[in-house]
Each structure stands twice: as C-alpha cells, then as structure tokens.
Amino acid sequence: MIRKISTSLLLTAVLATGLVASMAVAQEKKEEVLKQVLIKNVNIFDGKSDKLIMEQDVLIEGNLIKSIGTTVSAGPDVTVIDGDGRILMPGMIDGHAHVMINAHFDTVEKDMDLTDLSYRAKVVMERFLLDGFTTVRDMGGPTFGLRRNIDAGLIHGPRLFPSGGFISQTSGHGDFRDRADAGFSIKGCADLSNFERFGIGNVADGVPEVLAATRLNLRNGATQIKVMAGGGGSSRFDPIDTSQYTLEELKAIVDAAADWNTYVAAHVFNDRAVNRLLDAGVKTFEHGFFISEKTMKRIAKEGGYMVPQMWGLSPDLAKNPLMPKSKLPMIAKLQEDYGDFGKKLLNNKVKVVFASDYVGEFSDAERARRYELWWRTKAFGSNFEVLKQLTSTAGEMLAMSGPRNPYKAGKLGVIEEGAYADLLLVDGNPLEDITVLGGTNKWFDADPEFKLIPSIHLVMKDGNIYRNEIDGRLSPEAISYKEMRYEGIIESPGAPY
Numbered sequence: 001m002i003r004k005i006s007t008s009l010l011l012t013a014v015l016a017t018g019l020v021a022s023m024a025v026a027q028e029k030k031e032e033v034l035k036q037v038l039i040k041n042v043n044i045f046d047g048k049s050d051k052l053i054m055e056q057d058v059l060i061e062g063n064l065i066k067s068i069g070t071t072v073s074a075g076p077d078v079t080v081i082d083g084d085g086r087i088l089m090p091g092m093i094d095g096h097a098h099v100m101i102n103a104h105f106d107t108v109e110k111d112m113d114l115t116d117l118s119y120r121a122k123v124v125m126e127r128f129l130l131d132g133f134t135t136v137r138d139m140g141g142p143t144f145g146l147r148r149n150i151d152a153g154l155i156h157g158p159r160l161f162p163s164g165g166f167i168s169q170t171s172g173h174g175d176f177r178d179r180a181d182a183g184f185s186i187k188g189c190a191d192l193s194n195f196e197r198f199g200i201g202n203v204a205d206g207v208p209e210v211l212a213a214t215r216l217n218l219r220n221g222a223t224q225i226k227v228m229a230g231g232g233g234s235s236r237f238d239p240i241d242t243s244q245y246t247l248e249e250l251k252a253i254v255d256a257a258a259d260w261n262t263y264v265a266a267h268v269f270n271d272r273a274v275n276r277l278l279d280a281g282v283k284t285f286e287h288g289f290f291i292s293e294k295t296m297k298r299i300a301k302e303g304g305y306m307v308p309q310m311w312g313l314s315p316d317l318a319k320n321p322l323m324p325k326s327k328l329p330m331i332a333k334l335q336e337d338y339g340d341f342g343k344k345l346l347n348n349k350v351k352v353v354f355a356s357d358y359v360g361e362f363s364d365a366e367r368a369r370r371y372e373l374w375w376r377t378k379a380f381g382s383n384f385e386v387l388k389q390l391t392s393t394a395g396e397m398l399a400m401s402g403p404r405n406p407y408k409a410g411k412l413g414v415i416e417e418g419a420y421a422d423l424l425l426v427d428g429n430p431l432e433d434i435t436v437l438g439g440t441n442k443w444f445d446a447d448p449e450f451k452l453i454p455s456i457h458l459v460m461k462d463g464n465i466y467r468n469e470i471d472g473r474l475s476p477e478a479i480s481y482k483e484m485r486y487e488g489i490i491e492s493p494g495a496p497y
C-alpha cells in the first residue's frame with residue numbers, strides 16, 4: 001500500500017514537473033511577441049469589391065492581416081506607417097509566367113546552361129516583387145530551388161507556385177529538339193533539348209511515360225501540373241490547329257495529380273482540345289483564344305479558369321522588332337477574328353486569371369507585363385475585372401493546389417482579416433487608372449532599362465516590407481539592375497503564344 005502510494009506520489013511529482021516545464025514553454029511562447037505593423041488612414045481595394053472601403057487602419061501581425069477598421073488597437077512596439085489616404089490593395093498575382101525561360105529560345109538551346117537561367121531568374125523575381133507582384137505561378141521550369149531560397153529569405157521575390165517541367169508529347173508544344181536531335185528512330189533520340197536537360201519540359205508519350213513525368217514533378221515539389229495539349233506559336237513542329245495527347249494520356253496525368261490532391265493546367269487554343277481536357281478533368285486553360293462560346297459556357301459550368309495573355313491578340317504585337325514579317329498578316333487576322341475574346345469570356349461568366357506569359361529576354365518580359373496590364377483593361381473593358389484577375393480570382397485558383405500549396409496559413413489575393421499580409425500602397429486609384437500600377441501603352445518602344453513604378457510606394461510580402469518610399473527606405477537591390485544582354489546574343493522571335 002505504502003509502496004503504491006509512493007509510486008503514485010512519484011508519478012504525480014513527475015507529471016507535475018512535466019506540467020511546470022510545459023507551462024514554462026507555453027509562457028515562453030506567449031512572450032514571443034509577433035512583429036506588428038499598423039498602416040493608418042488608407043482606402044482599401046480588397047480584391048473583391050469595386051467599391052473602396054474608405055479611411056481604414058490595417059494591423060499586420062507576423063505575416064497575416066490581424067484587424068481592419070476605423071480604430072484598431074495595437075501593441076506598444078508597433079511600427080506605424082501613415083498611408084495618408086493612399087490606396088491599399090492586395091499584392092498582385094501573375095497566374096502564368098516563365099521565370100526560367102528568361103532568354104530567347106535559340107539562346108537557351110545554344111548559349112546557356114542552367115546557372116545562366118538561374119541567376120537571371122533571381123533578377124526576374126526581384127523585379128516582379130518591386131513591380132508589386134507578390135505571387136507568381138510558374139508554368140514550366142525547374143523553379144523548386146528558387147522557391148525554397150525565396151521562402152528562406154536568401155533571395156527577394158514573390159511567392160512561387162512551380163509546375164516543374166511541362167509535359168509534352170513527341171511533336172508537341174514542348175518538344176524543342178531540333179531536327180537532328182529528334183532523329184527518326186525512337187531508339188535514336190537519346191539526345192535531349194536543353195529544355196528537357198534543364199527540366200523546363202519533358203517529352204513523354206503513352207500512359208507510363210506521362211505518369212512518370214507527372215510523378216517526377218510532384219516528387220520535386222510541383223504545386224500543379226502543366227501539360228501541353230495543343231499547338232502554339234513559339235514551337236516549331238506543332239501547328240496551332242493540333243490537339244495533343246489522347247484522352248487516356250490526359251486522364252492518367254489528371255489522376256496522378258489528383259492522387260496528390262492537386263490539379264492540372266493545360267496550354268491549349270481550340271475547342272476540340274479544351275473539350276477533351278474538360279472530359280479528363282483539367283481545371284485551368286492557358287491561352288484558349290480560339291474557343292467558341294459554347295465551350296466557354298462549359299468551362300464556366302464546370303468551374304474551370306481561363307488564364308489568357310491578352311497581348312497575344314493585340315495589334316501592337318506586330319510592332320515586335322523581332323517578329324518575322326511573314327507572321328504579320330496572321331496576327332492581323334487573329335486580331336480581327338478574336339478581338340472580342342475577353343468580353344465574350346465575361347459574357348459567358350468564365351472566371352479569368354491574369355497572365356503575362358512572355359518568354360525571352362527578361363527586359364522584354366517586363367515590358368510585356370506592364371503593357372499587358374494596360375492592354376487587358378481595354379480587352380476586358382473594365383479595370384475592376386482586371387484587378388480581380390490579378391488578386392482574388394487568382395488567389396482562388398491557386399488554392400486548388402490544396403495540400404501542395406506551400407502557403408496555407410492565410411488567403412492570397414484579398415485584404416481581409418486572416419489573409420496573408422501581401423500588400424501594396426499605391427498613389428492613385430487603379431480602379432480608375434491602371435497606369436498607377438505600371439500599366440502602359442508602350443511595349444517594344446518602352447525603355448528596356450528597369451525603372452521602379454513611381455506610384456507604388458510600398459510593397460509588403462508575408463508581413464515584410466520590400467519597398468517603402470513613404471519614409472524613404474528602399475531595399476538596396478531595388479534600383480541597381482540594368483538591362484542584361486550579353487554580347488553575341490542570337491536573337492530569335494519572341495513567342496506570340
């Protein structure tokens with residue numbers, strides 16, 4: 001009996017000691033105060049409403065928005081920023097970019113290795129962030145390490161959703177082997193294009209190969225899978241009218257992605273290919289300029305997203321100095337036939353996400369992105385619509401990555417309590433004037449040297465300030481990058497699609 005008591009006493013003592021220890025840990029945790037920033041006196045575009053919410057204060061705690069209101073109470077160590085009546089909006093999201101295809105295709109094939117692309121990608125990402133983009137979905141390339149190092153704080157850049165290498169059939173939109181590389185025998189085509197060698201894309205045929213390619217990307221950290229499902233303008237051996245991959249192959253890719261609780265995005269242009277993709281369960285449709293309204297209705301009904309780069313239908317595309325003259329009549333015809341594509345998407349209630357989708361010298365990509373902001377407001381006829389595409393709708397699309405989403409603590413693309421503190425403070429109202437976000441009607445005639453957009457006064461990502469011109473602080477990297485073009489570059493046309 002005595003022994004029993006003493007044992008239980010001992011147990012109680014041990015438990016009590018444990019309890020004291022865990023209370024101490026809890027106490028320590030409580031004392032770990034999260035950094036607070038209070039942005040006072042702002043008019044909010046919240047990513048969802050076309051009405052500004054006037055004269056608000058926003059408290060950021062750690063990396064999330066803690067509270068929003070006319071009187072918000074903060075701790076004693078809070079950093080206060082006077083918004084002075086500027087617009088506070090969510091950081092912008094690019095739903096379709098190619099941060100690792102940062103040189104012209106021929107240059108990638110002939111003159112570069114993976115380190116060239118990686119170093120340039122660092123600059124691409126810094127410039128994205130300084131332009132107010134706090135999240136980017138990358139649609140083909142080995143951006144896994146880039147994401148890891150951005151998230152670890154070693155490199156400044158937006159949040160990154162990598163697709164890994166895009167998956168393409170032989171002869172498809174991602175088959176970049178030249179004539180000699182591909183050869184004529186399936187056994188003799190061991191030679192890879194740099195696109196494959198570097199992990200920008202994978203040529204895979206048949207169910208076993210597409211499964212392996214999908215699973216390899218998932219293993220490496222893909223947040224979604226990108227498949228090439230039809231012809232394109234930037235590749236050499238696949239005409240624009242073609243459909244690519246059989247239903248069986250597409251279903252295998254979708255199933256493998258679904259097993260990892262994520263989704264598939266597809267490069268596609270025409271009705272036949274989009275409908276096959278819908279049959280397979282694909283969720284986002286990149287480009288898609290030539291689809292009918294019937295297909296648009298089906299996408300809307302089945303909850304899909306369109307992610308088109310509208311500059312592909314712009315008459316200004318013809319001003320690209322690298323564009324072969326032979327392509328000009330085709331561009332003019334496409335513009336004439338599909339000029340109302342954006343407005344038709346809206347009429348058919350399709351959810352649309354912003355895409356810059358430019359490949360080539362990265363100064364060209366930046367110019368294209370700023371041009372796209374301006375041109376898109378014309379193509380859709382509404383600044384509010386384009387702002388939604390850049391914020392809340394894009395955030396909703398990215399959430400389809402489910403457990404593969406590396407940023408699950410809050411919502412992206414909105415200003416609300418509990419959302420990530422990815423914020424811009426802008427001088428001027430983008431609902432009325434897109435130029436305050438850098439939108440411009442200049443494109444190839446714009447200055448290729450990178451200059452900050454003067455009306456974006458503050459860029460915050462994950463609660464950290466990367467650009468702050470309100471109290472004169474500017475991240476040192478901000479203005480030091482000039483256009484990088486190296487000697488002897490082999491110019492090839494920028495991709496129309």
Ligand SMILES: [Zn+2]
Nearest residue numbers: 096098139357
């Ligand atoms: Zn693309």
